[in-house]
Amino acid sequence: MPDATALFPLLPGLRRFASALLGSPKAPADDLVLRAIHQIQHDAPPEDAAHLRSALLAALAGLAQCEPLPEEAHPAEGLEKALLDLPVAHRAALVLINVENCSYAQAAQLLGISRNVLIGRLASARQMIARRMQADTQMTMPMRRQGAPFLRLVK
Numbered sequence: 387m388p389d390a391t392a393l394f395p396l397l398p399g400l401r402r403f404a405s406a407l408l409g410s411p412k413a414p415a416d417d418l419v420l421r422a423i424h425q426i427q428h429d430a431p432p433e434d435a436a437h438l439r440s441a442l443l444a445a446l447a448g449l450a451q452c453e454p455l456p457e458e459a460h461p462a463e464g465l466e467k468a469l470l471d472l473p474v475a476h477r478a479a480l481v482l483i484n485v486e487n488c489s490y491a492q493a494a495q496l497l498g499i500s501r502n503v504l505i506g507r508l509a510s511a512r513q514m515i516a517r518r519m520q521a522d523t524q525m526t527m528p529m530r531r532q533g534a535p536f537l538r539l540v541k
Contacts, residue, residue: 393423396439399486404446406481409470422446443486444496447478468518476511479504 397419404415404422422445426438469477475497482493494504 392438396442399439400442400446403443403481403486406469406485407446407474407478409466418446418449421449425449440492440496443482443488444498447482447497464522465515465519468515468522471518472511472514476507476514479507480511483508 400419400422401415404418408414408418419442422442425445426441469480472480478497479493482488482496483490488496490501490504494501497504499507
């Protein structure tokens with residue numbers, strides 16, 4: 387396994403990924419990152435730094451499947467709430483593609499699924515978020531008359 391200096395630049399991204407999976411930026415996400423590091427050290431540690439990130443992301447995704455969402459100190463709202471309401475597998479796919487900037491092939495490999503399954507999960511996740519955001523918007527918007535345009539031109 388590469389030395390610890392290869393791990394340091396990866397830690398912010400790993401913590402961000404774990405936080406997105408668990409919905410918590412605090413201790414549970416850090417604990418998940420540490421467990422992933424220990425897991426890859428004991429299983430099959432990568433020989434170079436290039437594979438270290440992939441192995442850690444895959445370990446995080448696997449560990450998050452078994453981890454319950456922590457109790458929120460503050461209630462999540464809006465997009466954050468919509469993201470947390472997704473199943474972990476869908477959330478992991480969405481975060482790998484949209485936050486970690488993985489390619490479809492990389493994300494599919496990290497999650498241990500085919501590219502087509504990944505694309506399906508992404509589409510489902512995006513639809514679930516859109517429906518949730520639309521429902522939240524409709525609840526907060528005042529009632530408008532039937533057939534009135536949503537946007538108005540102002541001169």
